[in-house]
Amino acid sequence: MAAALAEIADPDAAVQFRRFFKTGPGEYGAGDVFLGVRVPESRAVAKRFAALPLDQVDALLDSPTHEERFVGLVILNTQFARASGARGFDADARARIVESYLAAVRRGRVNNWDLVDVSAENIVGPWLLDRPRDLLFELARADSLWERRVALLSSFAFIKAGDASTTFALAQRLLDDRRDLIQKALGWMLREVGKRVDRGLLIGFLDEHAAELGRTALSYATEHLTPAERAHYRAATR
Structure with a gap:
C-alpha cells in the first residue's frame, strides 16, 4: 500500500500540504510528513486495499506519513460500513474496528482536522447511534x-x-x-x-x-x- 502511494506522490504538492496543514514548529500539525498525494488519489488507493487485514490497517494508522494514515482511516470507514450493511451485520467486526480507531485516536495518530473529519462521523457516530x-x-x-x-x-x-x-x-x-x-x-x-x-x-x-x-x-x-x-x-x- 505504501508503494502505491509513493508511486503517485508529488513533491511540489507535499510542500503545499505542509503549509496548508500547519506543520511548522508550534503549529497544530507540527512535524507531520506528507508525500503529496491528493485526496481523490488517496481514496482510490484505499478502494484498492479495502480488504486489508485490520492489523495492517493499524500499522498504517501508526505511520509517520499523513497520507498513509488518511488511507488507513478511509479503509476503516469502508470496513465499518460493510460490517453494518445489508449484506450482513457483523457486530464483532464493528467492535474491533471501533476499538482500533479509538486506540489510534488516543495514541495521537488521528491528528489533523482532515483525519478527524473523514472518520469520526463514519465510525464512532454510527457505532453510538x-x-x-x-x-x-x-x-x-x-x-x-x-x-x-x-x-x-x-x-x-x-x-x-x-x-x-x-x-x-x-x-x-x-x-x-x-x-x-x-x-x-x-x-x-x-x-x-x-x-x-x-x-x-x-x-x-x-x-x-x-x-x-x-x-x-x-x-x-x-x-x-x-x-x-x-x-x-x-x-x-x-
Whole structure:
C-alpha cells in the first residue's frame, strides 16, 4: 500500500500540504510528513486495499506519513460500513474496528482536522447511534484538541439521524474552548442542526448561548440565517 502511494506522490504538492496543514514548529500539525498525494488519489488507493487485514490497517494508522494514515482511516470507514450493511451485520467486526480507531485516536495518530473529519462521523457516530454516548463526553474533556474534535464530529451522525441533543450537550461543554479548530467544528455542527434537524432548535440554542460562543463558532453557526439574524447574534458576543 505504501508503494502505491509513493508511486503517485508529488513533491511540489507535499510542500503545499505542509503549509496548508500547519506543520511548522508550534503549529497544530507540527512535524507531520506528507508525500503529496491528493485526496481523490488517496481514496482510490484505499478502494484498492479495502480488504486489508485490520492489523495492517493499524500499522498504517501508526505511520509517520499523513497520507498513509488518511488511507488507513478511509479503509476503516469502508470496513465499518460493510460490517453494518445489508449484506450482513457483523457486530464483532464493528467492535474491533471501533476499538482500533479509538486506540489510534488516543495514541495521537488521528491528528489533523482532515483525519478527524473523514472518520469520526463514519465510525464512532454510527457505532453510538443506539448506545449510551458517555464516550463522547469523555473525549470532549480530553486535553487533546483532536479528541475534542472527534467528539464534536461524531455527533454529525446523530444530526443526520434527526437528533440534535448530543450536539447541543457537547456544545455547552465546549463553549469556552477557543482553539480555532474546535470553534470551527462547533459552529459547523450547530449550523448543520439548523439545516438538517430544526432551524428553531438552532435559534433556541443561540438565544441562550450566543453571548458565550466565540466569534468563529458563531460565524459558522449563523451562516444560513438572515443578515438581520446574523447581526443580532453577533452583537450579543462578549
